[in-house]
Amino acid sequence: MLPDDLRTALDRALARYAPHDLAAVVARLTESYRTETGRTHLHSQADIAAYAAYRMPATYAAAVTAMGRAAAAAPGFAPASHLDVGGGTGAALWAAGATWPSLTKVTVIEHDPHIIDLGKRLARSSPALSGATWRQASVHPGLDRPAADLVTMSYALGELPERDRQDVVRWLAADATMVIVIEPGTPTGYATIAQARQALAEYGMHIAAPCPHDGPCPILPGRDWCHFSVRLPRSALHRRVKLGTLGFEDEKFSYVAATATPAPRAAARVLRHPAKRKGLVSLRLCTGEDGLRDVLVSKRQGELYRRARDTEWGDGWPPED
Ligand SMILES: C[S@@+](CC[C@H](N)C(=O)[O-])C[C@H]1O[C@@H](n2cnc3c(N)ncnc32)[C@H](O)[C@@H]1O
Structure with missing residues (x-):
């Protein structure tokens, strides 16, 4: 799924590390991302x-999927400038470049100079990103x-202290035409997105995706969480x-895009893999009018049924023509 020039640049940048050394670091980082939020995790060149x-292939896949859904919700949006906050090695830059070729001015804010170093090296392989400005600064609302x-802000808001997050989201929104925040598709990641969504709506922005409405989220915290999934090779x-044998993995992510x-907006969003049985498709929907609903589409519904069979988790419903 990664763009060819990024995959090649990544392979070249990583060639000096022995895979088994990286594997040991990956095991440690996986545990630290799983168990701890509100702090940064990358502390050495090997960590980076x-x-x-x-992680970059997975965060890229999540970002390009979330951005694709945001672009579908705002078809006239052709941004010229992009600011990526907590940009890391640049996954969201690459994803935005693939989604909106209109981008010409790109700025990254990232506090770690070694991460910037690698991000810049990778971006050099893309004509569209080689001119990006990488600014070393610690994000705060002022x-x-x-x-x-x-x-x-992709997979970074949750690394900030909780007390700063609402103010940082308002700071992201200042004068922006579109804001997209992405977090891991875990209950904690979703809670961070739910707070960001609320801050964006209170700021006066409109939720473009995934929600079909600007009102309170109908998902009850602790009972469920709104998240999506993308399969990447x-x-x-x-x-x-x-240390995996599978040729693919599923990255779960939560996101909000506001304009x-x-x-x-789509009338509803599909919140789970549709369950497909002979002659029936069952869709779990978040709707603009009625909150959460389970809908059965049967073969007798002809064209709607054919469309339901092609519908995937995360798509709008009913499908656009
Ligand atoms: C999990 S990585 C995500 C990187 C990238 N956005 C992506 O999607 O792959 C989080 C990044 O946020 C950066 N970060 C965390 N807190 C920060 C802060 N207060 N100011 C600037 N960058 C920060 C970290 O250094 C790290 O590069």
């Missing part, structure tokens, strides 16, 4: 290399920032550092 090897049409290196002006 391991992150790029095993930090000066360039104006940008598109502002993103694992490269040979990825398989070695992850300064209202965008046309």
Whole structure:
């Protein structure tokens, strides 16, 4: 799923690390990402290399999927400028470049100079990203920032202290045409997104995706969490550092995209893999009018049934023509 130039640049940057050394770091980082939020996890050059090897393909896949859904919700949006906050090695830059070729001015804010170093090295292989400005700064609500049409924060808001997150989200929204925040698809990641969504709505932005409405989220905390999934192929290196044998993995993510002006929205969003049985498709929906609903589409419904069979978790419902 990674763009070819990024995959090649990544392989080249990681060639000096032995896969079994990276694998040991990956095991430690996986545990630390799983158990601890509100702090940064990458502390050495080996941590950064391991992150790029095993997480960047997955965060790229999540970002490009979330951005694709945001772009579908705002078809006229053709941003010229992008600010990516907590940009790490640049997964969201690459994803935004693949989604909106109109981007010409790209700025990254990242506090770790070694991470910036690797991100810059990777970006050099892309004509569209080689001119990006990488700014070393620690994000806080008072930090000066360039104006940008598109502002993103991918897998980074949850690393900030909880007390700062609402203010940082308002800071992201200032003068932006679209804001996208992405977090891991865990109950904790979803809770971070739910807070971000609330801050964006209170700021006066309109929720473009995934929600079909701007009102309170109908999902009860502790009972369920709103998340989506993307399947990505694992490269040979990825398989070695992850000690995995499968040729793919499923990345679960939660996200919110908000726009300064209202965008046309799907009437509902599919919240689970549709259950497909002979002659029946069952859809778990978040609807604009009735909260959460389970809908059965039967073969007798002809064209709607055929469309339901092609519908995937995360799609809008009913499908656009
Ligand atoms: C999990 S990584 C995500 C990187 C990238 N956005 C992605 O999607 O792959 C989180 C990044 O946020 C950065 N970060 C965490 N707290 C930060 C802060 N207060 N200011 C700037 N960057 C921060 C970390 O250094 C790290 O690069």
